[in-house]
Amino acid sequence: MSKQYQNFINGKYVASGSGKTYENRNPADQDDLVGVFPLSGPEDVSAAVAAAKAAYPAWRALPAQARGDIMRKATEILVRNKEEYARLETREMGKVLKETRGDVQEAVDTGFYAAGESRRLWGTVAPSEMPDKMCYVTRQPMGVWGMICPWNFPMAIPSWKLFPALTCGNTAVIKPATLTPASVDAFVGALHEAGVPDGVVNVVYGSGSEVGEALIGHPDICGISFTGSSEVGRRIAEVTGKSLKRCSLELGGKNAQLVMNDADLELALEGVLWGAFGTTGQRCTATSRLIVEEGVHDRMLEMVVDRAAKLKVGNGLDESVEMGPCVSDGQRETVHGYVEIGKKEGAKLVLGGEKLTGDDYDRGFFYRPTVFADVSPAMRIAVEEIFGPVLSVIKVRDFEEGIAVLNGTRYGLSSAVYTKDVNRAMKAIELIEAGITYINAPTIGAECHMPFGGVKDTGNGHREGGWTAYEIFSEQKTVYIDYSGGLQRAQIDNA
Ligand code: NAP
Numbered sequence: 369m370s371k372q373y374q375n376f377i378n379g380k381y382v383a384s385g386s387g388k389t390y391e392n393r394n395p396a397d398q399d400d401l402v403g404v405f406p407l408s409g410p411e412d413v414s415a416a417v418a419a420a421k422a423a424y425p426a427w428r429a430l431p432a433q434a435r436g437d438i439m440r441k442a443t444e445i446l447v448r449n450k451e452e453y454a455r456l457e458t459r460e461m462g463k464v465l466k467e468t469r470g471d472v473q474e475a476v477d478t479g480f481y482a483a484g485e486s487r488r489l490w491g492t493v494a495p496s497e498m499p500d501k502m503c504y505v506t507r508q509p510m511g512v513w514g515m516i517c518p519w520n521f522p523m524a525i526p527s528w529k530l531f532p533a534l535t536c537g538n539t540a541v542i543k544p545a546t547l548t549p550a551s552v553d554a555f556v557g558a559l560h561e562a563g564v565p566d567g568v569v570n571v572v573y574g575s576g577s578e579v580g581e582a583l584i585g586h587p588d589i590c591g592i593s594f595t596g597s598s599e600v601g602r603r604i605a606e607v608t609g610k611s612l613k614r615c616s617l618e619l620g621g622k623n624a625q626l627v628m629n630d631a632d633l634e635l636a637l638e639g640v641l642w643g644a645f646g647t648t649g650q651r652c653t654a655t656s657r658l659i660v661e662e663g664v665h666d667r668m669l670e671m672v673v674d675r676a677a678k679l680k681v682g683n684g685l686d687e688s689v690e691m692g693p694c695v696s697d698g699q700r701e702t703v704h705g706y707v708e709i710g711k712k713e714g715a716k717l718v719l720g721g722e723k724l725t726g727d728d729y730d731r732g733f734f735y736r737p738t739v740f741a742d743v744s745p746a747m748r749i750a751v752e753e754i755f756g757p758v759l760s761v762i763k764v765r766d767f768e769e770g771i772a773v774l775n776g777t778r779y780g781l782s783s784a785v786y787t788k789d790v791n792r793a794m795k796a797i798e799l800i801e802a803g804i805t806y807i808n809a810p811t812i813g814a815e816c817h818m819p820f821g822g823v824k825d826t827g828n829g830h831r832e833g834g835w836t837a838y839e840i841f842s843e844q845k846t847v848y849i850d851y852s853g854g855l856q857r858a859q860i861d862n863a
C-alpha cells in the first residue's frame with residue numbers, strides 16, 4: 369500500500385531536484401510503510417516560491433467570495449473523505465482514530481468558517497475629522513506566505529494556515545513536518561480538486577534545515593506562519609526579523625490543570641486523563657502538570673493513577689485503543705530522558721516510566737502512561753515541555769500558591785481550573801498567564817472559530833484560529849476619500 373509522493377508545484381506533482389527520498393512509516397508498526405517522500409532542497413523551494421509569486425496577481429484579483437467558494441468545495445471533499453484521511457493520519461502520526469477523525473473535522477470546521485469569512489473580511493469605518501470626507505480600513509492580501517508545520521495535528525494545523533491565507537488572497541508554499549507529510553498531500557489534493565488554481569498552493573517536502581531554512585530566508589515570501597517548538601520559533605523570528613517579514617509563531621506549552629478543594633473530582637479526573645494522555649501527551653495544549661490543593665491531593669492522585677494504569681495502549685487503528693505510540697523513537701527517547709531526570713530530581717514515580725515491550729508493542733514506539741508525584745515547582749519536569757504521556761502532580765497549600773505554580777514556567781498556552789467557586793474562577797481568569805483558560809474543562813479542546821495561541825515563550829502575539837487568523841494573513845489599508853472639492857488639511861484646519 370506504499371505510495372511514491374512528489375512535491376506539488378504549480379499544480380503538478382514533480383520530483384525534487386536532488387532525487388533523494390525518505391520513508392514515512394507508522395509509529396505503531398514500523399512494518400507499515402505509509403509512503404516514500406522527497407527530500408527536497410533550496411532549488412525546489414525556489415521553484416515553489418516562483419510559482420506562488422506568478423499565481424498571486426490573478427488569485428488576488430478574484431473576489432474574496434469566489435475564493436471562499438473554492439474553500440467550501442474543498443471542505444466538502446474533506447467531509448466526503450474524512451474516514452480515509454483519518455486512517456492515513458493514524459498510520460503516519462499514531463494518534464487514535466477518534467482523534468484523527470477530530471483532526472480532519474477541525475480542518476472541515478476551519479474550511480466552512482473560511483467560506484463564511486470570505487463574505488466578511490471586515491474593515492473598520494470611522495468618521496473623518498473633516499466635512500465631506502470619509503475614512504475606512506480595508507484588508508488586502510500580502511503575497512506569498514511560507515508555512516511550516518509540526519507533526520502532531522497533521523491536517524488541522526495546515527488547514528488553520530492555508531484556509532485563511534488563501535481566502536485573504538495570498539498564495540502559499542507549505543512545508544509539512546517530515547514525520548507527517550501524507551496528510552498535507554491529502555489536504556492540498558482536496559484544494560486542487562476543488563479548483564484552487566495552479567501555483568496558488570505549493571508543497572515542498574523535506575527537512576527543517578534544508579527546506580525550512582530556504583523558505584524562511586527566501587526574499588520573495590511576505591511572511592512565515594510557523595507552528596512548532598520555541599527553539600525553532602526563535603530561529604525563525606531572528607531570520608524574518610532581519611528581513612522585516614511578518615512572522616506568526618505558535619510554540620510550545622507546559623500547561624497545567626489546577627484542582628481546588630471544592631472541585632468535582634470525578635469531572636477533574638476525566639479532564640486530566642484526556643488532557644494528559646490524549647494524543648499520547650503530544651499536544652501543545654497537553655496537561656503536563658496537575659496542581660492540586662492539599663485537601664484533595666491524595667484522593668485525586670489515587671484516582672488518576674488508578675485510571676491511567678487502565679488506559680489501553682496500542683495501535684490507534686484499533687477502535688478500542690485509548691492511547692497510541694509516541695510519534696518516533698527519538699520522541700520516545702526524549703520522554704524517557706525526562707523520566708530519568710524526574711527520578712534524579714527526587715520526584716516519586718508512581719506509574720509507568722518505561723517503554724512498553726512485547727509482541728504488540730515491539731514494532732512501535734509505545735510508552736506507558738506515566739505519573740510523577742511529590743513534584744516540586746522548580747524541578748525540570750515541572751517547568752519544561754516533555755511532549756509525551758507524562759503527568760507531574762504538584763501539591764499546593766491554597767489558591768494563591770496554585771496560581772503562582774501554574775504561572776511558574778516560560779510558557780503560557782493553555783490552562784484549566786476546576787472549582788465550584790465562581791469568585792475563584794473569575795480571579796483565576798484574571799491572574800493566569802496563558803492565552804487560553806478553561807473553567808471546569810481540560811486544557812485541550814480549542815474550537816476553531818476562536819483565537820488560538822499563547823503568551824510568553826509560546827508565541828509572539830499572533831492568534832491563529834477564528835477571525836484573528838485573517839488579521840495575520842492580510843494587510844490593513846487605511847483609505848481617505850475627500851469629496852469636498854477643496855484642500856482640507858487634517859490637524860491644521862481644525863486646530
Ligand atoms: P519543531 O521541531 O519545532 O518542528 C516544527 C517544524 O519546523 C517542522 O516542520 C520542522 O521540520 C521545521 N524546522 C525545524 N528546524 C527548522 C529550521 N531551522 N528552519 C525552519 N523550519 C525548521 O517541532 P515539532 O517537534 O514538529 O513539534 C512539537 C512542538 O510544536 C512542540 O514544542 C509543541 O508544543 C509545538 N506545537 C505548538 C502548537 C501551538 O499551536 N502552539 C501546536 C502544535 C505543536 P522537520 O519536520 O524536518 O523537523
Ligand code: MG
Nearest residue numbers: 392393460547
Ligand atoms: Mg511517520
